[in-house]
Each structure stands twice: as C-alpha cells, then as structure tokens.
Amino acid sequence: MASRFSGALQLTDLDDFITPSLECIKPIEIPKSKAKTGAKIKIQEDGAYVELNESGTSEKLQKVEITLADCLACSGCITSAESVLVTQQSQEELLRVLQENQNFRENGKQEEARFIVVSLSVQPVLSLAERYGLDPESATRKLAGHFRQLGADMILDMTAADDFSLLESAREFIERYKSSQDNVKGQIPMLASSCPGWVCYAEKTHGNFILPYISVTKSPQQVMGSLVKYHLTKYKGLPPERVYHISVMPCYDKKLEASREDFYNELKQTRDVDCVITSIELENMLISQGVSLNDVESGEIDRPFGAYNKEQSDKILWGHQGSGSGGYAHFIFQYAAYHLFQEANTTVEFKNLRNPDFKEAVLEKDGKILLRFAIANGFKNIQNLVQKLKRGKSPYHYVEVMACPSGCLNGGAQIRPQDGLQPRELAAKLETVYHSLPLSKPEENCVTLSLYTTWLEGEHSDKSAAFLHTQYHEIEKMNTALAIKW
Amino acid sequence: MGSLELKQSLSGHKGRVWNVCWHPKGNSLASCGEDRTIRIWANESSKWVVKTILAEGHQRTVREVSWSPCGNYIASASFDATTAIWDKKAGQFECNVTLEGHEHEVKSVSWSRSGQLLSTCSRDKSVWIWEAADDEYECASVISCHAQDVKKVKWHPHEDTLASASYDDTVRIFKEDAYSDWVCTATLNSHTSTVWSLSFDSTGNRLATCSDDKTVKIWQEYKPGNEAGISTENNESVWKCCCTLSGYHSRPIYDIDWCKLTGLIATACGDDIIRIFREDTDSNPNQPSFSMVCTTDDAHTQDVNSVQWNPVVPGQLASASDDGLVKIWLYSE
Numbered sequence: 001m002a003s004r005f006s007g008a009l010q011l012t013d014l015d016d017f018i019t020p021s022l023e024c025i026k027p028i029e030i031p032k033s034k035a036k037t038g039a040k041i042k043i044q045e046d047g048a049y050v051e052l053n054e055s056g057t058s059e060k061l062q063k064v065e066i067t068l069a070d071c072l073a074c075s076g077c078i079t080s081a082e083s084v085l086v087t088q089q090s091q092e093e094l095l096r097v098l099q100e101n102q103n104f105r106e107n108g109k110q111e112e113a114r115f116i117v118v119s120l121s122v123q124p125v126l127s128l129a130e131r132y133g134l135d136p137e138s139a140t141r142k143l144a145g146h147f148r149q150l151g152a153d154m155i156l157d158m159t160a161a162d163d164f165s166l167l168e169s170a171r172e173f174i175e176r177y178k179s180s181q182d183n184v185k186g187q188i189p190m191l192a193s194s195c196p197g198w199v200c201y202a203e204k205t206h207g208n209f210i211l212p213y214i215s216v217t218k219s220p221q222q223v224m225g226s227l228v229k230y231h232l233t234k235y236k237g238l239p240p241e242r243v244y245h246i247s248v249m250p251c252y253d254k255k256l257e258a259s260r261e262d263f264y265n266e267l268k269q270t271r272d273v274d275c276v277i278t279s280i281e282l283e284n285m286l287i288s289q290g291v292s293l294n295d296v297e298s299g300e301i302d303r304p305f306g307a308y309n310k311e312q313s314d315k316i317l318w319g320h321q322g323s324g325s326g327g328y329a330h331f332i333f334q335y336a337a338y339h340l341f342q343e344a345n346t347t348v349e350f351k352n353l354r355n356p357d358f359k360e361a362v363l364e365k366d367g368k369i370l371l372r373f374a375i376a377n378g379f380k381n382i383q384n385l386v387q388k389l390k391r392g393k394s395p396y397h398y399v400e401v402m403a404c405p406s407g408c409l410n411g412g413a414q415i416r417p418q419d420g421l422q423p424r425e426l427a428a429k430l431e432t433v434y435h436s437l438p439l440s441k442p443e444e445n446c447v448t449l450s451l452y453t454t455w456l457e458g459e460h461s462d463k464s465a466a467f468l469h470t471q472y473h474e475i476e477k478m479n480t481a482l483a484i485k486w
Numbered sequence: 487m488g489s490l491e492l493k494q495s496l497s498g499h500k501g502r503v504w505n506v507c508w509h510p511k512g513n514s515l516a517s518c519g520e521d522r523t524i525r526i527w528a529n530e531s532s533k534w535v536v537k538t539i540l541a542e543g544h545q546r547t548v549r550e551v552s553w554s555p556c557g558n559y560i561a562s563a564s565f566d567a568t569t570a571i572w573d574k575k576a577g578q579f580e581c582n583v584t585l586e587g588h589e590h591e592v593k594s595v596s597w598s599r600s601g602q603l604l605s606t607c608s609r610d611k612s613v614w615i616w617e618a619a620d621d622e623y624e625c626a627s628v629i630s631c632h633a634q635d636v637k638k639v640k641w642h643p644h645e646d647t648l649a650s651a652s653y654d655d656t657v658r659i660f661k662e663d664a665y666s667d668w669v670c671t672a673t674l675n676s677h678t679s680t681v682w683s684l685s686f687d688s689t690g691n692r693l694a695t696c697s698d699d700k701t702v703k704i705w706q707e708y709k710p711g712n713e714a715g716i717s718t719e720n721n722e723s724v725w726k727c728c729c730t731l732s733g734y735h736s737r738p739i740y741d742i743d744w745c746k747l748t749g750l751i752a753t754a755c756g757d758d759i760i761r762i763f764r765e766d767t768d769s770n771p772n773q774p775s776f777s778m779v780c781t782t783d784d785a786h787t788q789d790v791n792s793v794q795w796n797p798v799v800p801g802q803l804a805s806a807s808d809d810g811l812v813k814i815w816l817y818s819e
Contacts, residue, residue, distance in 0.1 A: 205589070354617075354624065355666045383587045383625040390586075405667070424665050 089255040091281045097244055097274075098151045114244040115236065116152045119161075119224045120144075120301075122317060122437070123250035123324065124279035126430045127414040131283060132293040136433060140317045143248070145299030146286070152246070154232075154302045159318040160451060161224040162326055163442035165194060168217040168468045169328060170335035170442075171459075173398055177340060186212035189389070189396040192328050194219035196257035197403030197412075198382060199472065206386060207474035213389070216469045220326065221247050221254055222263055225272025226467040229265075231455040232304060241270040249276050250411030251404065262470050278413030305447045312438060319437030322348070324430065325407035329361070329373045329400035331442065336398075337363050341370055350375055356424075357381050357405050373398045378405035409434060488780045488819045490760060490803070494534050496812040498525055503806035505550045505792045510557045512798030517812045518548035524562055524572075526579070527812070534814055543570040543581040550594045555601045563592040569606050571623065585616060585623055596648075598641040605648050607636035613650050613660065615668050627668035631658055638683045642690045643746065649693060651681035657695055657705075659725065671722040676703055676730070682739060688746040693725065696739035696753055702763070704729040704774060714772055729774050734761060734781075737789075745795035750817065751776070752803055754790035759783055760805055762817060786811060 097114070104113040120143060129139035144155040169192070176187040193199060193215040202210045218226070224247060229240040236243075247254070257263075258273040265271075286293055307313040322330025330348050337343040343363065350359035350373075357378045363371035374396050376385045382401060388394040404410050406427035417426040442448060456464045501520035508515055514528040514537070524540040544564035552561045560572040560579065569592050571583040588608040595606045604616040604623065613636055615627040634653035641648055648660040648668075657674035679698035686693055693705040706728040708716040718724050737756030744751050751763040762780035769775045786807035796802035801817040 354626075379628045380625045383628065387586060387625075422665075424667075 089258065089276050091277060091285050094246060094275050094277055095150075095285075101244075102151055114242055115154070115238055116244045117154045117156065117228050117232065117246065118147045118152045119156045119158050119221075119228065119245065119247045119273075121158050121220065121247065121249055122162075122319065122434070123408045123411060123414065123430075124248050124282065125317060126409065126433050127250065127279040128282060128293060129433070130426070130430060131415045131418070134294065136317050136437060137315075138298070139293065140301060141298035142293050142296045143282075144301050145297045146291075146293070147246075148299040149296070154304070155299065156224070156228070156304075157301050157316055157318070158220050158224050158247075159308065159440050160305065160445060160447040161220040161227060162318075162320065163440060163445045163448040164223045164451075164468055165217055165220045165326070166320070166328065166331045166442045167448065168464075169193075169215050170332045170339075172215055172217055173332050173336055174339050177336065177397065188398075189213055189394055190215050190398050192398075192400045192402070193217055193470075194326060194328065195253070195402045195404075195408075197251065197253035198401045200253065200256055201382070201403065203472055204475045207476070210386065210389070211472045211474060214472055216471060218468055218470045219257065221249065221257060221276075222272060222470065223468055225258070225263060227451070227455070229270065229272050230467065231451070235304065239268065240265065241268045243270075244274050245272065246275045246277055247273045248282065249278055249413070250408050251413045252278060253403065253412065254278075279411075279415050280413045283415050303447075305451060307446065308440065309444065309446050315438045317437055318440035319434045320440055320442075322350075323375055323400060323402075323407050324409035324427075324434045325377075325400065325402045329375050329398060332398055333361060333363070333371060333373050336371055341365065355381070358384070371398075372396050373400075375400045375402075375407075377402045377407045379403060406431075488762065488817055490762065490780050490782045490785075490815045490817050493802075493814045493816055496527055496534055496536070496814070497810065498536055498539075499523070499810050499812070501810060502788075502808040503791065503810060503812055504548065506794050506804040506806045506812055507551045507553055508794055508796050508804065509553050510555055510797055512796045512802075515804055515812070515814075516551045516553065516560055517804075517806055518551045518562060519806070519810075520547050522546060522548055522564075524548055524551055524560065525812075526560075538579055540572060540579055540581070543572070543584075544568065546591075549592065552595050552597055554597045555599060559597075559601075561595045561597065561604060563595040563606055565591040567592060567608070569595050569604075571621075573621070583621065583623055585614075587614060587625060587628075588612065593636060594638045594640075596639045596641050598646055598648075599644060600646075603641070603646060605639040605641065605650075607639045607650055609635045611636060611652075613639060613648070613658075615648070615660075626666075629660060629668055629670070631660075631670045632656070637680065640684055640686065643686050643688065644690050647690075649684055649686070651684045651695060653680045655679060655681060655697075657681055657684055657693070657725075659723075661722075671720075672725050674705055674725050674727070676727045677701065680738075683741045685742050685744040685751075687744045687749065692744075694742050694744050694751055696742040698738040700732065700735045700738065702731040702735075702739060702742060702751070702753060703727050704731075704776065706772065706774075728772060729776060731763060731776055731778075734778055735759075740789065741792045743794050745800075746797065747795070747800045750779070750795070750801075752793040752795065754793040754805060756789045758786050758788060758790060758807075760785040760790055760793060760803070760815070780817065782815075785815075786813065 101113045125140050129136050147155050173190050176190050180187040191213045228245045233240050233243055255276040258276050263272040301316045320327035333348045334346055337346040348361050350361045353360055358381045359375040361373045362369050372395050376399055404412055409430040410423055410427035417423055452459050499519045499521055503517055503519040506517045514526055516524055516526050518524045522544050525536050526538040527534050528537045545566040547565040548562050550563045562570045567588045567590055569585040570581045572579045572581050588610055590609040592606050592608050597604055602618055607613045611632050613629040616623045617626045632652040632654050636650050636652045638651040651657050655677050658670045659672040660668050661671050663669050677697040677699050681695050681697045684693055684695040691707045695703050705725045707723045707725055709723045710718045710721050735755050739753050739755050741754035753761045760782045761778055763776045764779045766775045766777055786809045788808035790805055790807050792806040794804050803815040805813045
C-alpha cells in the first residue's frame with residue numbers, strides 16, 4: 001500500500017535492516033521493580049511475552065511502545081513502522097473512544113463521558129464530496145450527520161481557524177519585512193508553516209539554518225486545537241481534558257503535527273488535537289460499516305461562536321482565493337501590498353516557472369520589484385528552494401511551501417483517484433470545486449474578529465501570541481555507533 | 487575463445503577502487519575509490535600515467551565517477567551524500583557545484599545523452615533527476631519508487647529514459663510524463679537478489695543486468711505495436727527478460743558493460759574474474775543466446791568492482807578492484 005505521508009517525510013527514513021530505523025534512539029524505559037536474575041521468558045502462542053517467576057507463577061511483560069512524539073524528537077527515522085506509530089491516531093482508536101463514551105452514557109456515568117468535538121477542514125470534505133458525487137455543502141452536512149451518529153457532540157467547520165492563520169501570517173510578514181529593512185537577519189524570506197511535512201523535514205534535515213525563516217504562526221489545525229481546548233471549554237464549563245478533539249485532515253503528516261510536544265499540556269495531560277482522521281480513513285470507516293456517504297442522514301454544523309456574517313449565515317463551507325492549500329501566498333501578498341506599499345486591490349497572478357508546482361508572483365511599481373512571492377509544492381521544489389537559500393540566491397520575500405505536489409488538495413491521505421484518473425487531474429478538479437466555494441475574507445470574518453475580542457483580548461496581545469504562535473526545534477543528527485559510516 | 491591481455495596495471499589509489507569511467511573521446515580515464523580521490527589517467531607515449539588527482543571534493547568514499555557526454559565535466563557520487571560537478575574552466579579540474587539533497591550515501595551518477603540531465607541514486611532509496619543549465623543544477627524530480635537502496639542509475643543511449651537497479655531486486659525504467667513529473671513506466675522483476683548494475687546495448691532496445699544472484703539477464707524492449715505481438719499497456723514499452731546467463735559466475739556480479747562498438751558484454755565479479763560474453767551469430771532476436779568468449783582468472787586479486795569498455799578503441803577495457811588497482815586490458819579474438 002502506498003504511504004499516506006508526504007514525500008518529504010518518506011525520504012527521511014531508512015529501514016534496510018530493522019524497523020524502526022537503525023538510527024532510532026528512543027531511550028527504552030524499563031521500569032525496574034526489584035533486582036532479579038535468571039528470569040525465564042516464554043513467548044505465548046499469541047506472541048505475548050510472559051515472565052516465569054521462581055515461584056512458578058507467570059506475569060505478562062509489557063511491550064515497549066514508541067509513540068509518535070518520541071519519533072518527532074529523533075533524527076533517526078520517522079515512518080518506518082507506520083502501523084506501529086500511528087496507533088494512537090487511528091480510526092480504531094477513534095471508534096474505541098466513541099464506544100467507551102457510549103458505554104459511560106448507557107451505564108449512567110454521564111460525568112465520565114467526554115465531550116467529543118470534530119473539526120472539519122475543507123480539503124477532505126471536497127475529497128469525499130468528489131468520491132461520493134455530492135456537492136460540497138451536502139457532503140459537509142452528511143459528514144456532520146455521520147459523526148453525530150457515531151456519537152460526536154459538536155461538529156465545527158474550520159474557517160475561523162483558517163482566517164486566524166492567514167491574518168497572523170500576514171501580520172508576521174509585515175513585521176519580518178520591516179525588520180529585514182533594518183538589516184535584521186533571518187527574517188526574509190518568510191516560509192509558510194502550515195504544512196507539518198515540510199516543518200518536520202526542515203527540523204530534521206536543515207535545522208537552525210532554515211528554522212528562523214519559518215513562520216511562527218500556527219497551522220489552522222493547531223489554532224483550532226487551542227480554540228476548542230481553551231475557549232470552547234470555558235464556554236461549555238468543561239476542563240480541557242474532558243474534551244476529545246478530532247480533526248479531519250487531508251494528510252497523515254497532520255498526525256505528527258498534533259503529536260508535537262508544543263501542543264501538549266503536561267499539567268492537564270491533554271493534547272490540543274487528540275486524534276487526526278484523514279479522508280482515506282473516513283472512506284475506509286464508511287466502507288467497513290457498509291455505508292455510502294450518500295445514504296447518511298444530514299446533520300448540522302455547530303456555530304458556538306456565531307456565523308461568518310449575517311448576509312451569508314446559511315453558508316457552511318468556505319474557500320479562499322489562491323491555492324487550494326489555504327491561499328497563504330495570495331492573501332499575504334495582497335495584505336503586504338496594501339500595508340507596506342498602499343496598493344489596494346492588487347491583482348495577484350501566480351505564473352508557473354519550471355513546473356506547475358513552482359509559481360511566482362511579483363508586485364511591480366515604477367519598474368521596481370517590491371514583492372516577489374512563490375508557491376513551492378512537492379519535495380523537488382522544496383529542495384530547489386532550500387538549495388537556493390543556502391547559496392544566498394533566493395529572490396523571494398515569501399514562499400508558500402507545501403510538501404505534496406499540487407498542495408493540500410492532493411494531500412497524501414486524500415482519496416485516491418478512481419477510474420484511471422491521474423492524481424493531478426483529480427487535484428485540478430478539486431481545485432475547481434474549491435474556487436467555486438464562497439470566498440472567505442479573513443478581515444471580514446465576524447467569527448474571527450469577535451474571537452480576537454472575546455477569547456484573545458485583542459490583536460497583538462500576549463494571549464494571541466500564546467494561542468496562535470508556536471516554535472520549532474532543531475533535531476541534531478545522531479552519531480551513534482550503530483549508525484557509523486565509512 | 488578470445489583472450490584478454492593485460493596492458494597496464496595502474497597503482498596509486500590507497501584502498502579499494504570503486505569505479506572507472508572513460509572520457510568520451512577514449513583518450514583518458516577517471517577512477518575513484520575509498521581514498522576519497524578521483525584520479526585522471528591519460529595515455530602518453532603508449533603508457534598510462536596519472537595526470538590529475540582530485541582530492542578536495544568529498545568527505546567520504548567516492549563511489550562513482552561519470553564524464554559528461556561533452557567531456558568537459560566530471561560528476562562524482564560520494565558516500566558523503568553529495569554529488570560533485572567538476573569542470574576545467576579554470577584550466578585545472580575544480581569542483582564548482584555540489585549537489586546536496588540525498589539523505590545518505592550516493593551510489594551512482596549518470597549523465598543523459600544531451601548532458602542536460604543528470605541522475606543520482608542513494609541508499610536513501612530515492613532516484614533524483616537534476617536539470618543542468620548554465621552550470622546551475624535544479625532538482626527536476628525525486629523518485630521514491632524503489633523499496634530499498636538504489637545501486638545504479640544509467641541513461642538510455644539515445645532517449646531521455648532512465649534505468650535504475652536496486653537492493654529490492656528490481657530494475658525500474660523512468661520517463662517524464664505530460665506534467666513534467668518523472669514516473670516509473672516499467673518494473674523489471676526476475677533477479678532473486680540485489681541488482682548491482684546494468685548497461686544498455688548500442689540501440690537502447692536491450693538492457694543487460696547483473697546481480698548478487700550470480701546471474702546476468704538480458705532484457706528486450708517491446709514498444710507499443712511491436713512486430714512480435716507482445717502486448718503493452720498505457721502506451722508504454724514492456725521489458726521482457728529474454729535470456730539468463732547462469733552457471734558462469736561463482737560470486738555476486740558487481741558490474742556489467744555492454745560495448746557500444748563491438749556488442750561484447752564484460753562482467754566484474756566478486757570471484758576476481760572478468761568474463762566476456764557475445765551474442766551467438768545464429769541467435770533468435772526474441773530468444774537470444776549468448777556464449778562466454780573469454781574468462782580471465784585472477785584478473786584482480788580481490789573483488790572486481792567495475793568494468794568499462796573504451797567508447798572509441800574497440801576491445802580496450804578498464805577495470806577497478808578492491809585490490810587498489812585499475813587495469814587496462816585489450817580483448818582480441
């Protein structure tokens with residue numbers, strides 16, 4: 001089966017001899033009880049290891065478990081044992097939690113049940129809509145209905161989080177641009193941060209050289225995580241750990257993002273996003289239940305923070321101008337043209353360069369190029385960008401970097417094309433649908449604007465920084481005896 | 487039976503020599519090895535002498551060297567995960583470009599016939615294609631198609647078609663599609679162990695591969711609408727194994743070269759022997775037969791790592807070995 005991780009992450013792997021990779025440095029924790037010698041270990045028929053005590057009794061031994069978070073902290077490998085690593089972020093785990101919840105409720109233990117929130121991002125909705133021949137709005141409602149049947153308490157769309165990410169990225173860009181004018185190093189180009197495959201690759205492979213350039217703005221998934229766990233909970237009167245937050249995403253790399261230590265609250269022992277489920281996994285869940293999305297009863301999208309605006313309060317799914325990956329380059333370009341150069345309503349035209357996954361747009365005034373933006377999708381273009389940066393030959397102010405060719409609409413865990421269609425043809429089809437959606441303008445989104453006041457105590461506040469920004473960590477290459485090279 | 491006569495033994499490398507490559511004009515030879523150097527040898531008054539030692543390019547073993555078709559550049563693949571491009575613009579060979587990107591040891595490097603494309607492959611399981619323009623190299627593709635370490639890449643002699651050989655026992659053929667993505671158009675399954683190397687014949691319609699399974703296999707390309715009536719899919723050629731040479735080699739075969747001038751096939755084997763094969767005169771094109779026409783015991787005192795026919799002088803062969811030597815041979819009937 002093809003991997004659902006992006007190409008950038010697959011390459012960071014090496015498993016010619018053992019799995020996990022020979023460079024895995026997970027310090028395996030062995031809880032010492034008391035010193036024993038000469039213990040006998042038996043392997044049961046089911047593969048479980050059992051220790052035989054001197055008294056003749058037996059004790060089942062614990063398996064060593066490697067979590068996704070461990071893997072993120074290691075430079076050795078990442079995806080060599082997908083099946084082992086993603087267990088805590090799988091459809092099985094999701095169904096287990098839902099079942100557990102149902103049991104609590106049936107047994108009158110309402111107070112132990114968790115409040116289950118599902119956040120739907122737009123790319124998987126379009127993927128499933130295409131797969132089942134539905135229009136995007138119906139697909140959204142059907143998915144809402146499906147999750148509600150499974151026991152979810154609240155279904156949210158992510159437009160507010162998308163718009164937070166866009167606005168914060170644009171403001172960050174303005175600050176970086178001004179700092180770079182004052183000769184502060186490491187500001188420009190600003191590189192997009194919403195693709196976790198790219199971020200993970202940068203941390204593992206290029207470390208402190210590249211990390212200062214990556215935007216500190218959180219991705220929409222993680223903005224949503226903060227919003228659900230630290231605002232919605234207050235409003236609902238629940239502690240964050242009582243909420244189980246599921247996000248629906250177009251790629252497996254998002255599971256890695258959700259597993260980052262930066263998004264884990266040690267005190268409360270809870271993650272901002274507990275479980276990431278992808279388009280392809282949703283399709284599998286439907287297939288294994290013998291259900292077609294077409295036959296699922298529609299449900300409603302919840303709006304705990306109000307509607308986008310009064311005029312279009314019936315709209316539940318929004319797109320953005322620009323790329324199907326969220327339109328970062330497009331929005332930041334227009335925002336910067338206006339806020340830096342007083343150019344209002346600029347038309348942004350991204351032109352293909354060497355290949356359709358490398359596009360460029362410039363803002364020109366009086367024969368002078370003021371802004372040069374690029375969109376670089378896929379691993380080969382990431383390579384060329386990084387090498388250009390290393391040689392000091394990058395002419396760009398901002399680059400929207402996404403690890404998958406064609407960007408997020410062609411995410412690694414989007415549903416595979418049917419009937420011999422090429423992945424690029426399918427991505428183009430999804431892009432057409434994406435651009436037919438009502439367009440969200442981040443500066444006009446009433447939900448985002450009101451949340452700045454009600455949740456974040458204003459723009460540029462400490463709370464905004466805490467909830468909307470993050471940081472990156474260089475992962476040093478290991479030099480273990482096992483990894484010795486000649 | 488023909489014979490292979492040793493013309494000269496070239497010493498100088500410290501430690502094993504991994505690879506030899508002839509200049510396209512056939513008048514000089516590059517070799518590389520464990521000592522992290524590239525040596526360039528030339529023939530002066532009928533003796534081969536070392537002309538240049540390039541020592542500053544790589545941090546670790548240099549695994550393969552390749553002259554560009556114009557003869558002005560050398561590309562070198564190293565276990566330090568980089569590929570260096572050397573040119574002579576300043577009079578002496580200098581490394582002016584380093585291609586970075588592979589995560590682990592680069593195993594092989596090959597120029598396309600036009601010299602505008604370069605391919606590299608690595609232990610990181612990927613095959614990379616680079617576009618060269620005005621001494622700038624841009625990555626045109628990263629192909630993660632093989633399941634294991636990729637040992638060798640070679641371009642087709644006339645088309646922009648690439649073949650790769652891997653530890654996953656397969657050979658794969660790649661072409662550029664309509665979206666300027668490089669895609670695998672054929673997978674050649676038949677070897678039962680690592681495929682170490684491969685070589686196209688002069689037409690490019692046949693491919694010889696050698697393996698850790700001690701066999702050489704000859705593959706025939708069948709294009710869409712071929713006369714033999716072999717069915718093809720998606721308007722792409724299929725490659726069929728039309729001949730297996732087994733029972734000749736007693737150890738893994740590390741390299742193979744199909745001479746574009748004479749049609750002779752030379753193999754480099756872990757049993758220290760260089761063997762030469764030729765297609766039989768009465769051979770059926772769809773089921774060809776080959777015979778061994780020469781075997782040179784103790785060609786080297788250790789594993790033979792590389793063999794290559796001179797592209798201009800018929801019968802002249804260079805070899806490289808773990809014994810630290812490069813040897814120049816002449817085959818005669």
